[in-house]
Amino acid sequence: MLSALLLSSVLLTSNPAILSLEVHGSIEATLVKASPRDGAALGAQVARLLGWKGDLARHIHRGDRLSLAYEPGPELLALDYRGLKIKLAAYRHTGPDGIGRFYHEDGVLVEPALHKAPLTRYVQITEVPQRGRGKRKHSGVDFKADVGTPITLPFPATVRRVNWNRRINGNCIETTYPDGKRARFLHLHTVASNIKPGKQLAAGTKLGTVGSTGRSGGPHLHYEILDTRGRVVDPLKHHGTYHPTIRPENMTAFRSTVANMRTLLRF
């Protein structure tokens, strides 16, 4: 109880910045106009969350309402989006692993997690496979994670090749799953010494560690799956997904965060 009280008083006295606006054009353009200094960085954080609720190229409408609270960084603390097609209220909560993530009011994580993910500890999924008009082409899932985070093989596989096209891929591994699909792990810091072409690996084998080698904007794992004809397969669909929830013992603190944010955002 004491910790919940302390938490709420810290939040109330730290005075997060609040923006409440009507969307015109893209999320990022709207936020840059409202805050030239913080808008671009906030726009990226907001778009990443809203991207789980709809197609931002088609589902953002003029007149949608966006309210958000953030602290210097800028770091988004909470957002409330009320649009014609997309509706989302999300609140940041820092878990026992020290990583802040965004949850719905009921404590369910906004972004999905993969069953048998190649990483157990990561900050966020920052990219999913996409192509098409107005979108950057991307063929895998990017997991933002610290350099040195262990990467494990999700399914049994045979190693196909290691460290090809290093200028782009950095240190990398390509494996073949039993159904013939290929899985690629790119931008590694290290490749485990036993990972050699032709080698058969059991699920759970340690492949190496997360890095930022090759063409990479920061530490992350690019995980890509291709079918036997070389077409991109969405790892979220191949693995199946679920939504992690806040542990029951942390829900009291989270509810107090939610209540504070709702007061600040006036909803």
Ligand SMILES: [Zn+2]
């Ligand atoms: Zn990527």
